[in-house]
Amino acid sequence: MVSGFYKPSEGKIIFDGCDITGSKPDKVASKGIVRVFQNNRLFKDMKVLENVLVGHHLRRKTSLVAAVLGTPRYLQEIKQTNEESISLLEQIGLIDYKDESAKALPHGLQRKLEVARALATHPKLLLLDEPATGLSVEETNSTMDFILRVKEDFNLTILLIEHTMRVIMGICPRILVLDYGETIAEGTPEDIKGNARVIEAYLGVE
Numbered sequence: 558m559v560s561g562f563y564k565p566s567e568g569k570i571i572f573d574g575c576d577i578t579g580s581k582p583d584k585v586a587s588k589g590i591v592r593v594f595q596n597n598r599l600f601k602d603m604k605v606l607e608n609v610l611v612g613h614h615l616r617r618k619t620s621l622v623a624a625v626l627g628t629p630r631y632l633q634e635i636k637q638t639n640e641e642s643i644s645l646l647e648q649i650g651l652i653d654y655k656d657e658s659a660k661a662l663p664h665g666l667q668r669k670l671e672v673a674r675a676l677a678t679h680p681k682l683l684l685l686d687e688p689a690t691g692l693s694v695e696e697t698n699s700t701m702d703f704i705l706r707v708k709e710d711f712n713l714t715i716l717l718i719e720h721t722m723r724v725i726m727g728i729c730p731r732i733l734v735l736d737y738g739e740t741i742a743e744g745t746p747e748d749i750k751g752n753a754r755v756i757e758a759y760l761g762v763e
């Protein structure tokens with residue numbers, strides 16, 4: 558609902574002082590909220606660099622007419638977008654793969670590329686849907702470090718949904734626990750770890 562994928566049946570969603578309730582995903586993204594899905598949504602037949610360039614499209618200022626005519630302003634914007642995309646790939650650690658097809662990357666690097674494409678939109682809030690899904694223990698550890706570094710380097714707020722407790726407890730300063738859609742606990746990792754209702758819901762009474 559925050560990303561505009563579903564419309565809420567009641568209540569309001571306020572972001573940065575603006576009511577975005579029921580807004581379409583592209584409008585939500587233009588406000589500074591971008592989502593990385595659980596299942597891979599890359600343009601797999603496009604190159605790594607091209608995938609990141611797609612993310613920059615949201616911030617384009619020149620018109621379609623300017624693109625067709627190849628105006629100096631449009632060409633300057635294209636040059637700047639390419640430079641920013643390459644710089645972003647360097648920060649993320651994917652620069653060596655920039656000319657490779659996205660589908661040729663290992664699963665863990667594809668997840669990083671999705672984050673890079675999201676970052677190209679210049680978000681204020683990054684929504685990550687189960688980023689550790691399908692990853693090995695080593696890849697999960699790398700992903701945890703990666704998320705923390707992205708938050709710090711890009712000065713972002715990150716909302717993370719995850720079922721791997723090691724990830725949640727390891728990197729999240731504030732946790733909200735749901736059980737069948739109902740909030741049953743909220744607080745720090747220490748608060749959550751000893752919460753009787755959370756233990757019962759996720760581990761069972763025994």
